[in-house]
Amino acid sequence: MANSDSRPNSDSRPGFRTLSGIPVDCVYGEGPLPGEFPYTRGVHADMYRSRLWTMRMFAGFGIAGDTNARFHELLRSGGTGLSTAFDMPTLMGRDSDHEWALGEVGRAGVAVDTVEDMVDLFAGIDLGAVSTSMTINGPAPILLAMYVAVAEQGGIQRGRLAGTLQNDILKEYQAQKEYVFPPRPSVRLVTDVIRFTTAEMPRWNPVSISGYHIREAGSTAAHELAFTLANGFAYVEAATAAGLHVDDFAPRLSFFFNSHNDFFEEVGKFRAARRIWARWMRDRYGATDERSLKLRFHTQTAGVSLTAQQPEVNIARVTMQALAGVLGGTQSLHTDSHDEALALPSEEAARIALRTQQVIAHETGVAIVADPLGGSDYVEWMTDEMERRATDVFAHLDDLGGGSILEGVYAGIESGWFAGEIADAAYRYEREVNAGDRIVVGVNAFTEGGDGERARLLRIGQDTEDLQLKRLEGVKQARDDRAVADALRRVAVDAAEPATNLMPALMEAVAVRTTVGEIVEALEGVFGTYVEQAVV
Secondary structure, eight states, X not given: OOOOSSSOOOOXXXXXXXXXXXXXXXXXXXXXXXXXXXXXXXXXXXXXXXXXXXXXXXXXXXXXHHHHHHHHHHHHTTOOEEEEEBOHHHXXXXXXXXXXXXXXXXXXXXXXXXXXXXXXHTTTOOTTTXXXXXXXXXXXXXXXXXXHHHHHHTTOOGGGOEEEEOOOOHHIIIIXXXXXXXXXXXXXXXXXXXXXXXXXXXXXXXOEEEOHHHHHTTOOHHHHHHHHHHHHHHHHHHHHHTTOOHHHHGGGOEEEEEEOSOHHHHHHHHHHHHHHHHHHHHHTTOOOSHHHHOOOEEEEEOGGGOOSSSTTHHHHXXXXXXXXXXXXXXXXXXXOOTTTTTSBOOHHHHHHHHHHHHHHXXXXXXXXXXXXXTTOHHHHHHHHHHHHHHHHHHHHHHHHTTSOHHHHHHHHHHHTHHHHHHHHHHHHHHHHHHTTSSOOBTTTBSOOSSOGGGSOOBOOOHHHHHHHHHHHHHHHHHSOHHHHHHHHHHHHHHHTOTTSOSHHHHHHHHHTTOOHHHHHHHHHXXXXXXXXXXXX
16 A cells, blocks of 8 residues: 655546556655665655656677767667767777777677768767767776867757766676776776766766676676676775765766666676665765765666577567566666677667667556566565675675775785686576576577577678778878877876876877877876686
């Protein structure tokens, strides 16, 4: 029964009634209610009644113009935010003409070498009116500098820009392995971005602390939760050590979780994440601003769960995973396209994935009640269990770091502990699937055979790489070489001074058309590179 004293008033508008016309209250059960500490039930009192989650579809392929066309198509189809996938050379801080880039340009994301590519990527899009997410980590400060440059060329001041830079380098060492420099200077770069955006970009999220890639690498849900929050605590410690007060920047930290197949485990994970963050930020890190205590997160459905066999079945998987994200209280959502186990998303598949969110939002009625699963004995128990398992991991890292989660994370990376835990979980899962103990429809049960080629796939040809190389050569020929050399010298000098924020030097470098690869090589000259310990 609804408690009418401390919760939003019921609203009998048609949108807040069931299909039978039954008026529904905003929230049911007893407190703490959504919007109340520790926010287990959600960060807002009325959740999706006042504002739905941002429908942010991940897109990136080919050259900048190709992805720009997809951005426009997604916005025309009702998408409410942009999410940018960069190709492997860009993610690794290498230019398209680097020998490592051969065969990879534009194939798993969009190629960006200079600010000219960024201009084309966002052509015709009002950057002052749309929220943009960029999935980039090692070279993240460089791509942010480019984005700001493009916006300001278009007359939009950086203070108006809204969006998120992934910029979570710690999970790269733990799971995804797209890093360049050693952990400590890499965290310095993250801290520089936090300091820069705190001062000049109040609507920008400088870090999206990402469990998604930890889970995609094979971790359990509990480890995804624990490792992600530990990385969040590590960034808090790094930023406060750099002189910021926790309440200056914590309200702009965001999170990024995976939503996998085990429905109730996922809902419990999301609820536990909010509760843990709120308690630790208040009790351990001294945050007093309510916004610092509220964990906001983006969710992406589990790409690793999609199958090449019977790919249309992936629509059902994505639907259930998206529903878990919504019932878990996500602030934005990306739904994977059903053909992603075979290739980059085709336009048709991406549209179906977006429509899946729109059906959940507008046809199912799940968005009109905040935390509708709250109070379920099973869901509350699962939430508690997720918190208990995560707390065990925090205690281990605290011991490793001598009372510092940041130092514990460094130690866990350098010893291979994180990678070992993830590898063990991935191995256990694959063994269960191979033994038939865990059913995967179309893979080890209910098989039909020969289904993979039914989908119409997006294919990236060699002509894309040839075109990007020609574009890059043209930019290099047209720029002022002396200005580029001067900019790279400043980058190296500022990198050698740990207390100096590198963002101004990066802004200067991208403005004179210095490439991503040239800047990364200048930083490598100061920071060095990182070689991972093998996990056996």
